[in-house]
Amino acid sequence: MRKNLRQMRLGAAALVMAGAFGAAVHGAPAGTERVVEIAVKKFEYIPSEITLKKGEPVRLELTSLDRLHGFDLPDLGVRVDVKPDETVTVHVTPTKTGQFVFHCDIFCGDGHEDLQGVITVTD
């Protein structure tokens, strides 16, 4: 998976997300962030269940394997478009524990409603 994802990265967009989910970590020293790669395709996030630690800086790297999808984590104020052949990066530091559902918010076909996952933040 890692190899495939990297091969598809023809471009990259770095985003800084702030909000309920966590403080922005723009400019964090290299190597201090944990990287979580998330692939999305009809109709699955890979992985669909992610566990993070409260207070730990994380870099989510999202890539679509087929078409335009969304990555919407509304309870935590995170949403981005995920385009084919492009990696979108989201920097986050979880500041609260719990389970947070993310889903595709760009209708993508029969099965769109199944395209969802859960981030669990633990102490």
Add this chain to the structure above:
Amino acid sequence: MMEFSRKEFLKLAGIGGVVFASGLGHVARAAGPGAQQDFHFVQLSDSHWGFTGAKANPEAATTLPKAVARVNALTEQPDFILFTGDLTHTTDDPKERRRRMAEFRDIVKELKVKDIRFIPGEHDASLDKGEAYKEFFGETHYNFDHKGIHFVALDNVSDPGANLGDEQLAWLDADLKKLDKTQPIVVFTHRPLFDLMPSWDWATRDGAKAIDLLMPYQNVTVFYGHIHQENHQKTGHIEHHAATSLIFPLPAPGSQPKREPVLWNPEAPFKGLGFRTVEAEKKGGFEIYQEPVVKA
């Protein structure tokens, strides 16, 4: 079983301004506008014609025709019928999409009432930006007036990202500016205009802009679909009433981690499926009656 008209039933039950459930359906009193004269309309929603999923609805091919028959059997026929989206279940195949729309159109042609107003759901319109839908059912946003009430159809699905978009919002703004602030207004749309449950995609991304435009008007009521269940909420003084579907129910917002169809119960077939009749009253307000697909 003896049939009562809606007004007769209201009189017998001695209600008004209350919510209750009975064998005749669920009734909700909605504050709102006054019509020039009493009338009623029917709201049908989310038939998902073409859906195949036996665990959720093994009677998918008969549910819509049964609903049509139930509407035709109403003691008092409505002035018109609103169909609030997801007429068909989505498909990647444009030819199959049109075949489903043609079949749906042929089924609803059997309705006695010929004045039917459609809007699309994301299953109808999001994969081709409404192209096929328009071929069969016309424009995706429009307005009309009926007996003193101004009706506005809004399209929050042709954009797959669930936006109304600046162009449609400008159209809405221009339409509303022609109206007196006391004008009774009914909006019908597919998705909720407010953030009912964004993590389940039960929202319109720029719906707050539409609500802001509507807020200065004193008598605004919104009827929508999408969430496959009754739901009644307010944003300020604006009421929002979600309708049941004609394919499968969905769980109450936030009642479980993930949004999944409520499975078919062989002991109670068609449970949770139905449509509603809405009585607009001269004195103001609406009476909303929930009707099952199959009478108990």
